[in-house]
Amino acid sequence: MTITEHPGADDRDWGGRLPRNESLDLDDDQRAAREKLLENAGAWAERSGFAPTDDQGGLIGPFNPFVLRPEPARAFNRWVVADQRGSSLSAPIREVVILTVGIAWQADYEIYAHVAVARSVGLSETVVAGLRGGSTEGFAPDELAAHRFTDELVRTHRVTPETYATAEETFGRDGVLDMVHLVGMYLATSALLNAFEIPAPPIPD
Known part of the structure; x- marks a missing residue:
């Protein structure tokens, strides 16, 4: 997936x-971080259907700042990988939370x-469109429970007893813990x- 495969993308x-990492004289640690990101995160992005680089191969999105500060980026990515491997939540529910x-x-x-990732793991277009448009019509009960828990926590910094009880009943204690970790990431x-102010390509229909 390249930038030019997205209708409406330009040379922004x-x-x-931030400066682009390819415009800088990177040190050894930064160069190693760049290669690792291209190998791992870049391959995951390509499989999922979104662009991790521009058409000249320069990293975009969060990947460019990760190169600029490699050590905290490595620690952050270890957290992400641990969650992906050990989460009790299904891949579609994780994408409800992330979106x-x-x-x-x-x-x-x-x-x-994550619209691209959600589509790649089977989250329905109804739910993807509902999340983007502010509607929960057509959500399955577990999708609704994950969305309401996350939305309350993010927007109000708290979760009501009713919303918490539904989430715990739906996902169990481990699932609620996994949701909170995912929200934090x-x-x-x-x-x-x-x-x-990092931009993004347009989202394909």
């Missing part, structure tokens, strides 16, 4: 407020990337994207 400054966070924060690249990602 994909680094936002709910990204949409609440209006984090463009997160929404762009993608709040951090959203903050990174928004602080540096």
